[in-house]
Amino acid sequence: MQEDFLHYLWKFKKYAFAKAKTTTGLPITLVAAGQHNELSGPDFFNASLHIGDQLWAGNVEIHLKSSDWYAHHHEKDPAYDNVILHVVWEHDVEIYRANNDAIPTLVLKDYVSPQALKNYKKLFANQSQKWINCDVDIKRVPAMIEENWLERLYFERLARKTDLIKPLLEMVNNDWEATFFILLLKGFGTKINASSFQSIGEKLPFSVIRKCAPEPFKLEALLLGMANLLPEDTIDSYPMQLQGEFEFILHKFALDSSGILPVQFFKLRPDNFPTIRLSQIAQLYHKHPNLFSKVMTAKSIEELYLLFDINASIYWDTHYSFGKEQKKRVKKLTKSFVDILLINAVLPLRFYYSQYLGKDEGELLLKMIQTIKPEKNSIIKKFEQIRAKTKNAQETQALLELKSQYCDVNKCLSCAIGNFLIADS
Incomplete structure (x- = not known):
């Protein structure tokens, strides 16, 4: 289990949030999951939710275990004073703010479907034996999902190439x-x-x-x-x-x-x-x-x-x-x-x-x-062995971006293909 899986569950509401309760039994009504923060500080900014009858606005922090709060010394960091909910996979200790108020905790494993968890484990299993994590299942992804994702990836690749142009322009x-x-x-x-x-x-x-x-x-x-x-x-x-x-x-x-x-x-x-x-x-x-x-x-x-x-x-x-x-x-x-x-x-x-x-x-x-005709190289050749033939250079450029920026660094949870395979029942 990786913490980014919990981020995925929270961000995309891949849990039974209508039934969610804190560890003390108070119902949680989600208004907004917040803005995902991939830098230092709490994991989600500006979340909004009801806990019991009280509406809260603030940040959400996510850990595998409740005790990770102390392992990461968040109790000493003012950046975490505005955390309104602690989302964990396992609850092993109560967490308190600097003023000794308890921070409400949501245990996600109680609300995640067994199938989603099974799909997640399957996707990341036996990585050393696979070219990419989804090399067996990628062919199951609907064409529309893949096409939309590859179009977005092409523009991500253009943007990355832009980063290489900027210093030349300045020079x-x-x-x-x-x-x-x-x-x-x-x-x-x-x-x-x-x-x-x-x-x-x-x-x-x-x-x-x-x-x-x-x-x-x-x-x-x-x-x-x-x-x-x-x-x-x-x-x-x-x-x-x-x-x-x-x-x-x-x-x-x-x-x-x-x-x-x-x-x-x-x-x-x-x-x-x-x-x-x-x-x-x-x-x-x-x-x-x-x-x-x-x-x-x-x-x-x-x-x-x-x-x-x-x-x-x-x-x-x-x-x-x-x-x-x-x-x-x-x-x-x-x-x-x-x-x-x-x-x-x-x-x-x-x-x-x-x-x-x-x-x-x-x-x-x-x-x-x-x-433009599709490019020919070893990566594209491998993709064509596990999915349909590429039709043009937009698709090959997108697949190169997918391989280097997602597959090679296991960012399946940020990938539309990975998201579908985890959610697919």
């Missing part, structure tokens, strides 16, 4: 375009080079990007140079020209190229080589110098796909790295790669930006993410 003095550029660079770096690409974006004033964007050669020279990818000793004319241009830009704008995290080629598919990705983002900002504005005002996912219809520069048609010629193939951004950018950079920033403007774009963002 660039609330320049949204600069923030977007850094996020895109990070996305173009993929998992292997995300940090190094982000360090390039953080090192470059976005004003310089704006000035170089009209000439893609200049912007490509700048990005490849900052990434330390331009060979100094080469007979290949293109990197020689890039090197010369980079040195000119470096001097002209008094840029500092030190401190950039090194890029990696190891374990990367050729299409993800940093040379290719940096050339593509240079072409992207050349084609759309007002990219941020276009992305923030796009009305459909199709508009966003058109914005990212980009190829690397012509040199890379026959190269993946400098000096090594390959069979000709245009290095175009694939739809699957653009999907990753939309999921991890574009839509989270748009969510944050709409909040900043005081706009509600929830329905539009939901429509956009539901148009």
